[in-house]
Amino acid sequence: MYYNIGVFAILLNFLFGGITQKEQQTIRISGQVSDAHYKTIPFYCQQKGGLYLSKDIYIEVNDSGKFDTIIVLNEPCYYKVWKNTVYLNPSDDLEINFDLQNSYETKFSGAGAEANNFILNKNRSLLGKKAKNVKSDFASTKNTVDSLAEVRLSELRKNTSLPSSFVEEAHKMIVAKKIEAYIDYFFYTECADIYDTDVIQEKLGKAVKSILPSIQAHLDELLSDNHLMDIPLIFATVKDCKVYGDCDLSQSAMWDECVSLKLFEKEIDQSQNITPELLHEAESRLAKLTDEEYKKGLAKRIKRLRKFVTGAPVVDVQFEDENGKEVKLSDFKGKLIYIDFWATWCGPCRKELPSYGKLIEKFKGKDVVFLSVSVDQDKAKWQSFIKEEFIGSVQLYASNQQNLMKQWEINGIPRFALVGKDLSFIDAFADCPSSKKIIEDKINSSL
Structure with a gap:
């Protein structure tokens, strides 16, 4: 021990x-x-x-x-x-x-196992496994969901092994599960065969707004207690009501601030293009926050935004070419630089290679250089691979991977970046070659 x-x-x-x-x-x-x-x-x-x-x-x-x-x-x-x-x-x-x-x-x-086993086993979707409780219409589904929720509440009341402090929270979780099931009904019935996130957002938004009056009492029950935002299931449910139904959270200033900040931080984390406007909005939000923990979290993200915002100087890093010669990123100053951070073992990386080859061919003779930077552990495997799969890019090996990952915050691959001729970021999280016209237009406008 x-x-x-x-x-x-x-x-x-x-x-x-x-x-x-x-x-x-x-x-x-x-x-x-x-x-x-x-x-x-x-x-x-x-x-x-x-x-x-x-x-x-x-x-x-x-x-x-x-x-x-x-x-x-x-x-x-x-x-x-x-x-x-x-x-x-x-x-x-x-x-x-x-x-x-x-x-x-x-x-x-x-x-402590009793409460955790309740969360694990007694708090699953009220729509059942493979959505078996989804009926032909919303009203019928809602009746089934409400009946099943009552069964859970009855079981909860009879359970004497749960901590008293947890029981009331568990009751609210069941309320949240009802709302979750109502929303998921529309996902299973109207969005089952849709893969476009924008279309899903539009359809779910219209559906959730249509049922808001019927779930408002449940939502008010959750919003009435600020402590409930500490429970992940409940917070996620309220957030979904905001995202899809644009529900009004103004009755609870703490809920409103927390959900708004959470959604904004998600926007930052998913942003493909860190613009000065995004940085300015983050700094403006930070100035208005009163909660010290909120400030710490957003300040940490702002530090990252400043590092990668369009126009920020890149961190110069050193690589090796296939012959072991040292090559710095700054050696390519004066040219537009498109970088692909990849590895031979990475399936999604290799899937991009044909599109990358076509992109390189399209800009042949233009003032842009295309780099492929490998983060393979096995250098020999990388050297063997690039001899067989040459696509026309400058092949480089990240000899100091730990430093590269830290300085460029590479948490996953493939990762692409577009660097200006003056070695400043145009897009630290650029679109991939398979985005075709999107990345082509970005490169053309940056030449």
């Missing part, structure tokens, strides 16, 4: 930190991860819609995939751990065996 935060350290806090044992509470968490590849388990705090980043917990895992730790926890809190929602309560002794292939097979035992 081992502990990430030792009992001795906690006792020191009690003795020298002026904190009594009653005030400073702890919880023990132990268990195993099905995939021993993971060395750290991230527990993402869901307080205020997951915006309280400083309360995230990271638990170390040994070589066998096991963990056993004591953490300070002064109040109950919900966490997202991979695909599972985990409820931690002070003084619990919770054992979790995570199944990364099927989150419903994750096992909870020990003190």
Whole structure:
């Protein structure tokens, strides 16, 4: 057995930190991860819609995939751990065996298991497996959903093993599950064969707006308690009502601010083009925030925006060509630079290669250079691959991958970037070659 935060350290806090044992509470968490590849388990705090980043917990895992730790926890809190929602309560002794292939097979035992098993097993979609409870029309489906929700509420009232602090929250979760099922009904009936996200947004928006009057009482029940935004299921449901139904959250200033900020942060994270306008909006929002945790989270994103905003100077990095010669990004100054960060083992990367070859051919003779930067661990495999699959780009190898990943914040591949002739960003998260006209127009307008 081992502990990430030792009992001795906690006792020191009690003795020298002026904190009594009653005030400073702890919880023990132990268990195993099905995939021993993971060395750290991230527990993402869901307080205020997951915006309280400083309360995230990271638990170390040994070589066998096991963990056993004591953490300070002064109040109950919900966490997202991979695909599972985990409820931690002070003084619990919770054992979790995570199944990364099927989150419903994750096992909870020990003190604190009852609430987590309720979330896992008694809080699934009211539409049933494969949406079997979807009826021929919304009214019939709603009746079925409402009846099933009443059964769950009845079971909840009879359950005496759940912590009293959790029972009322579980009741509200069932209310949220009803709203979720109402919205999902339209997804299954009107959007089942649609893959265009804009069309789905339009259809769901129209449908959800049409039923808002019938779900407003349920929504008001959730909005009446600001604490409920700490529960991921409830927050997600209210957010969906805002996204699809444009529901009015102004009756609760805290809910309104939190949901608005969460949606804006998602916009930032998904933005393909970090413009000065987006940066300005982020800075304006930051100036108006009053919650210190909100400020920290948005400030962190703004730091990233400033780094990659259009016009910001690129971080010069050093590569190797196929012969081992050192090549810097700055060596291409004076030309427009389109970069593909990729690897031979990356399926989506290789899928882009034919389109990349066509893009290169289209701009042959123009003042633009196309780079393919490999992040392969196996340099020999990369060298062998590019001899067989030459597409016309300048082939480079990232010898210092850790530095590249950190400086350019490459969290996934393929990743593309468009750099100006003056070595400033035009688009740090550029469109891929298969976007065809979109990236072609961007390159043409930047020449």
